[in-house]
Amino acid sequence: MVRAIVGANWGDEGKGKITDMLAKESDIIIRYQGGSNAGHTIINNYGKFALHLLPSGVFYHHTTSVIGNGVALNIPFLVKEIQDLVSKGVPKPEILVSDRAQILMPYHILFDQYEEERLGKKSFGSTKSGIAPFYSDKYAKIGFQVSELFNEESLKEKVERVCETKNVLMEHLYHKPAIDPEELFKTLLEYREMVKPYVCDVSKYLHEAIKAGKNILLEGQLGSLKDPDHGIYPMVTSSSTLAAYGAIGAGIPPYEIKNITTVVKAYSSAVGAGAFVSEIFGEEADELRRRGGDGGEYGATTGRPRRMGWFDAVASRYGCRIQGSTEVALTVLDVLGYLDELRICVGYEIDGKVTKDFPTTVELNRAKPVYTTLPGWKCEIRGIKNYGDLPENCRNYIEFIEKELETPITMVSNGPGRDEIIYRR
Ligand code: GDP
DSSP: OEEEEEESSSSOSSHHHHHHHHGGGOSEEEEOSOOTTSOEEEEETTEEEEESSSOTTTTSTTOEEEEOTTSEEOHHHHHHHHHHHHHTTOOOOEEEEETTOEEOOHHHHHHHHHHHHHHGGGOOOOOSSSHHHHHHHHHTTOOOBGGGGGOHHHHHHHHHHHHHHHHHIIIIISOOOOOOHHHHHHHHHHHHHHHGGGEEOHHHHHHHHHHTTOOEEEEEEEEGGGOTTTSSTTSSOSSOOSTHHHHHHHTOOGGGEEEEEEEEESSEEEOSSSOOTTEEOHHHHHHHHHHSTTTOSBOTTTOOBOEEEOEEHHHHHHHHHHHTOSEEEEEOGGGGGGOSEEEEEEEEEETTEEESSOOOHHHHTTOEEEEEEEEOOOSOOTTOOSGGGSOHHHHHHHHHHHHHHTSOEEEEEOSSSTTOEEEOO
């Protein structure tokens, strides 16, 4: 059975925790898109970890962690992340890297930085991990697959060819030092030695695993609204964040993805630029940011303070629909216990008309929130295990959201820990 765990919002919904939790019953966990730009925060018996490239199943002995072909593979970063786990006492995980994954090159990181500098105030708020230049090159067909590291002659020739075009930009657009092809070639040979132990024909491996009835998890990064096609373009990420892309980024048939668990956060948060209709500001936002997540809403990769907002039912329903969600896990509900009342954005007013449909970016930039207000529950809900034991106002909030999402909420997360979960059906 293949199950995808994906986000409905702008990322940081708590997918890491849900994946870590569901990984217990899984054999294989796969990252299929993105790179080291986003991070999952996971708290378990070994401590607190920020994972960037490895899937969130690496903490269990019985699982295999897979980096699929759709990922932007930063090889030294991967090696460092593995070493970091081992140094903190986690048993060395079983890891496979697709021979078709493409390599995030040192110059991708440089181009990402230089471009954000060049754009100045108009920058995208990139994490500067090289992701946009990486995917640009992939589709411009000047990327490097892991498999190419194993043919030195053609590798050398391609490095020289690619450096020629890259150096035109370095010199004339960014006025920065040129890339030395010799040095880059040497770096790539080092990368080869680092990645060698993990390289695998991943789609074949998964084909066999599916035939053998293994439990497979696809772990998405970021959320629906950061998808380059269906999100808030251009303030999006550079690879698809949708469950559907799991089939491509891992190399499995789309019809094998039976279950799409979409993670929805009980309030809104976002990083980077872009329209955010239910955003709140000032002291109201500061308080939620301080209390939010586990130890505050600050980016797992960059440490940047996240933008905060009320629950946006318009964006979240769209986010669930575009994922093809079969169920929803509602997370970080526990932090809302301090509020007297909670607002939920149930419509967008655009040019005087109210809509419940999530619009394209041009209209989104003009949208104003239409709110409904619900009473708070004014107590701590951590530690509660049964749905019926939640305060009535809390259940009302959940059930209101469920109706808006048009998708069953099967799990409610009431704390960052693995076991802090309430199953509903
Ligand atoms: P991801 O990228 O979707 O995995 O999300 P992040 O890891 O960036 O952000 C989620 C944050 O919320 C992390 O710090 C988690 O430990 C924390 N978290 C996840 N679920 C819950 C929850 O139910 N309650 C609380 N208080 N924190 C949670």
